Amino acid sequence: MSEPTATRPAALSRDDRNPGEKPGFDVPWGGSIRSSLAGAGRRSRVGFSLIELMVTLIILSVIIVFAIQEYEQHIVAAKAARARNDLEDLAKAVRLYNIREEKPFEIGTFTAQYLGTFVGTYLETAPPLDPWGKPYLHAPELGVIYSCGPNLVDETTNFAGKSDDLVYHYLPADFYVTRAEYVDANRNGQIDMGDEVEISFSRPARMEGVSLFDFRTVNPENAFGSAKVVAPAKGRSLKIFFGPPLPPRIKIGETKIQVFYDIQSVVDFSSPPMPLKSLEDVVIQRKRM
Structure with a gap:
């Protein structure tokens, strides 16, 4: 009497799969390779990768640098605007002095200790320091009142080629x-x-x-x-x-x-x-x- 032989179950055909199941290779632990890869993809997207963090930090650094530069430029522009207003007020006072007085105004530094009665007569109050903490200066031979600017160096009377001085010409440009x-x-x-x-x-x-x-x-x-x-x-x-x-x-x-x-x-x-x-x-x- 012959021994019974084990029979292998027939593989399910494509048509025998559960309705709605997507095609894919079977794996020993159940499911399919496609579904396993999809799950792995979902797990890998939790949080930021190191590269993503580095790119984010670089972008933030660039934005911060530009913001700081913009702020510094705004501060410089505000100081320059204040200096121009001060220079215009001083120039008006000097012009009035030159009209009323017999001799032209020749004081070189706008500080109260040098101006004497000029303060109170032609200026309501003592002149302020410029936005960089130095007195405004006067070059009567050039007909200008000026601030030495951010670098605090007098580049007006020294005839510097390139200067950051803020200069106000209170005399006519022509010589006549x-x-x-x-x-x-x-x-x-x-x-x-x-x-x-x-x-x-x-x-x-x-x-x-x-x-x-x-x-x-x-x-x-x-x-x-x-x-x-x-x-x-x-x-x-x-x-x-x-x-x-x-x-x-x-x-x-x-x-x-x-x-x-x-x-x-x-x-x-x-x-x-x-x-x-x-x-x-x-x-x-x-x-x-």
Whole structure:
């Protein structure tokens, strides 16, 4: 009698699988390779990987750097705006002083100890320090009021090529004759020997070798006669003194004075120096005493 042989169960065909079961390879622990891989994928996405953390930190670092730079630029811009407002206020006070006073304002540092009665007369209160903690400065020969800026170095009067100074020009950019005033020096009520004409400029000047030939008059011509020029080494005006032998022939309110083109005897303090010129004919008027 033959022994019974074990029979292997027939493999399930594709059609014999449970309805809704997705195709896949069977694995010993149950389920399929597809479902096992899907589960592993879900487990690997829990939390951040090291690379993801590094990328996030790099992005945050870049954002922080840009934010700091933007903040610093905002602070610098705010300080510069405050300095410009201060400079404008100081310039208004200096202009008013120059109009009212006989001599121009020449103090170089805006601190209360140097300004004296300027504070209270032309400035309501003592001038503030600039936003970087230094006094505002004044260069009268250049006609500017300025702050040394963030680097605290005076690069305005040193004619530095590149500068972070904040500069306010309170004088006209051009260098020209602003007025010509007759002075009855001998007080005899006549235009004669001993009298003078004072010629003023828009900016401080350096003067050397100035002569009567640097100027001319219209209505009439050669109205200064044989006068001579007296000019300081630097300043904002010069004087023409009437002397013998030829008397002056000027007419108050009619005679005009002109500067010969491109004279080098009267120049300003800019770099390069600008020669004195006539923007328009200046009529000689009587000086108010």
